[in-house]
Amino acid sequence: MTTQQDCRALDAQDPLAPLRGHFNLPPGVIYLDGNSLGVLPKATAARVADVVVREWGQDLIRSWNTASWFDLPQRLGNQLAPLIGAGRDEVVCTDSTSVNLYKVLSAALNIAREDSPVRRRVVSERSNFPTDLYIAEGLCKERGLELVLVEPEEINVALTQDVAVLMLTHVNYRTGAMHDMAALTAAAHAAGALTVWDLAHSAGAVPVDLNGAGADFSIGCGYKYLNGGPGAPAFVWVHPRHADRFWQPLSGWWGHAAPFQFTPDYQPAPGIQRYLCGTQPIISLSALQCGLDVFTAAEALGGMAALRDKSLALTDLFIRLVEERCAGHGLGLATPRDHARRGSQVCLTREEGLGVRGQGSGAYAIVQALIARGVIGDYRAGSGAASHAGKGDGGPRLHKDILRFGFTPLYIGYEDVWNAVEHLRQVLDTGEWQRPEFNQIHAVT
Amino acid sequence: MTTQQDCRALDAQDPLAPLRGHFNLPPGVIYLDGNSLGVLPKATAARVADVVVREWGQDLIRSWNTASWFDLPQRLGNQLAPLIGAGRDEVVCTDSTSVNLYKVLSAALNIAREDSPVRRRVVSERSNFPTDLYIAEGLCKERGLELVLVEPEEINVALTQDVAVLMLTHVNYRTGAMHDMAALTAAAHAAGALTVWDLAHSAGAVPVDLNGAGADFSIGCGYKYLNGGPGAPAFVWVHPRHADRFWQPLSGWWGHAAPFQFTPDYQPAPGIQRYLCGTQPIISLSALQCGLDVFTAAEALGGMAALRDKSLALTDLFIRLVEERCAGHGLGLATPRDHARRGSQVCLTREEGLGVRGQGSGAYAIVQALIARGVIGDYRAGSGAASHAGKGDGGPRLHKDILRFGFTPLYIGYEDVWNAVEHLRQVLDTGEWQRPEFNQIHAVT
Structure with a gap:
């Protein structure tokens, strides 16, 4: 005992x-609820106060340059990348997990269906996190596609030739069960489907190797194991082989190739930056950095x-x-x-x-x-x-x-x-x- | 002189x-740049510190209830509503202006085209704020519709029988010119089209009367004249006659009729709440309240x-x-x-x-x-x-x-x-x- x-x-x-x-x-x-809302890093209060009082209050609009607000989604993305097996300039921190899922699932469907228009199914797990299913349900409804929900042990059988995308949450929110990302990605690819992985309960919780698994798209949450604060902006990763194919549907100014030229027509930025959309909540985004800093400090301890x-x-x-x-x-x-x-x-x-x-x-x-x-x-x-x-x-x-x-x-x-x-x-x-x-x-x- | x-x-x-x-x-x-990023209200630093240290750090997950985080988008929406001629429970503060535009333009197109499928044009102004045009361009491309950009004096002529939506920014970001919202809304309706008004340079800057003008959809920005802080969440208003028609495409958990029942299928909440999607950045959202509080204080002065x-x-x-x-x-x-x-x-x-x-x-x-x-x-x-x-x-x-x-x-x-x-x-x-x-x-x- x-x-x-x-x-x-x-x-x-x-x-x-x-x-x-x-x-x-x-x-x-x-x-024991850090899987729902992570705790407060000691550095966050001072960092947030500095953003409010100095960056906003004192330097005002100049902080877009002097405090590098414009680069913040990419800087945080690069800091997060090693935790999920992503490369440099492959991740941005932005928007909510649900909004980011809409972006990547749209892009994945565009790519899969351009390559093979008969593919009209999205396969997911019945006990996937509900908001993921809601977003997929909405997209499928909008496009006349079918959302197929199965039990974990049925996934391989469900990967038929008409599947466009396998969309899974890596660690199940209800049970804590973790999928084998590499094996399921390989199975999806063997069936000609693409994968979308939600890392909400994985990033900062378990080692993840998106590139090693050959995954296609991924999103995740900033306020659970990453300790970014309530409703902290989420993140989005796209494998470089897909990043420049298609616009994501939320084609806003921050994802434009020349965002400050104010041209009336949209030209997507190359790479992951096109997955940005509108102006981000700088105070909340800055707080996320303090959560990531603890993982950077943990590097020295293994x-x-x-x-x-x-x-x-x-x-x-x-x-x-x-x-x-x-x-x-x-x-x-x-x-x-x-x-x-x-x-x-x-x-x-x-x-x-x-x-x-x-x-x-x-x-x-x-x-x-x-x-x-x-x-x-x-x-x-x-x-x-x-x-x-x-x-x-x-x-x-x-x-x-x-x-x-x-x-x-x-x-x-x-x-x-x-x-x-x-x-x-x-x-x-x-x-x-x-x-x-x-x-x-x-x-x- | x-x-x-x-x-x-x-x-x-x-x-x-x-x-x-x-x-x-x-x-x-x-x-003289409050039209780009408003200044810091005196109350904000203390409010943000309280959210970080007490609501997040001390009360943690319990603050969803005890600090009413869940109601925050609606509470702020109700506080904002009088500034834009909206009624109670018609506005939520959430996401970015660009993301909200995607929601309402999608919904407007669904409604206009269900009523009259031949309507396949979105009319806007060539010098509209670029990100609005990018979002519209993306949506039109996705749905095989046409975005028509005209000069202000050409709008009435452009309102032909194949127009689904007239999408305008009320006050032009480049020139400060303000449209006559009531007259253009009436002209759009006379032509059978719906209106989407971007109030980014209007809310808190000029009196706006959405209900008085009979407008259909509206969005706007929290960080300009409302002084909500850098990248503060935006807002979205839908006329009650449209609010329950169609899902907006970003069908996330916060817009669900029963968000804590975790059902796998999406049931949109009644009214404006369905225009919520994922978890919001609570720190940035809370800061917005201090900006709105100044307008509440201004009520006593006229x-x-x-x-x-x-x-x-x-x-x-x-x-x-x-x-x-x-x-x-x-x-x-x-x-x-x-x-x-x-x-x-x-x-x-x-x-x-x-x-x-x-x-x-x-x-x-x-x-x-x-x-x-x-x-x-x-x-x-x-x-x-x-x-x-x-x-x-x-x-x-x-x-x-x-x-x-x-x-x-x-x-x-x-x-x-x-x-x-x-x-x-x-x-x-x-x-x-x-x-x-x-x-x-x-x-x-």
């Missing part, structure tokens, strides 16, 4: 432990490889401790045990019928009780046949309710894991989660 | 003068009507002083003298051939010399037959180089206008603008 002392010893030996000093963590909180080792150790420990200490409460494991298939989060399920008065699973109430103790994870509702409209290939599947815990090796330690599980054990053993205040669903998130 | 004393007296009597106290203006600067009176008085004064004191230097007036056709800026032209060694107009150098003296306006290059690709109805027209000066009655006073013109007079009379350092074009903006 693992003890609290063992966990303390692991922290004492952890070469990455100094990285926690780069963040402001609220006292009394064990934050970078993403070392972070990945620690992430797996943390999630292994959490799984083991939950199984050792919280048995008999109807919890199950939704996240793969296989390291090669696990992201940086652990998702527990709970059986239906175990909630108060036999209603529901009680998972929501357990998460609320943990939050009241300062252990912040989150809850994702399961899906039942009645609540979901099935699409594409045969209707809905059932998912259990989920208790979701993200483990960010930049600032989570081994004793944090111990303490989180100890709180979970107490919440379950004492029945604390059954209190009425934890069973009222009122929040928007 | 108007004297400096006269200007001081006007400032002393100005009931709006206290509003200047809401802003941090750099010492020694007369800022609101937009009083601001408009002062704006016209300032631009009248600037025109008069330039004509009285800077004659004989080849300057002309690009902005209409007619109040009904003037926005909140004055644009001067300069004759070609008056630059150093007879090259160009010298307008760029004059602006640079003014900036060196702390009088910040900007320069927009003229267009020649060689540099522009004509589109639509007969090719390019020539425009002269422009010296552009924005007058924001919230923080510009009458003596500021005097001093700006006095600097301009000195720059011209002494030939200071001919110095080599003012004639090197190196900046990106």
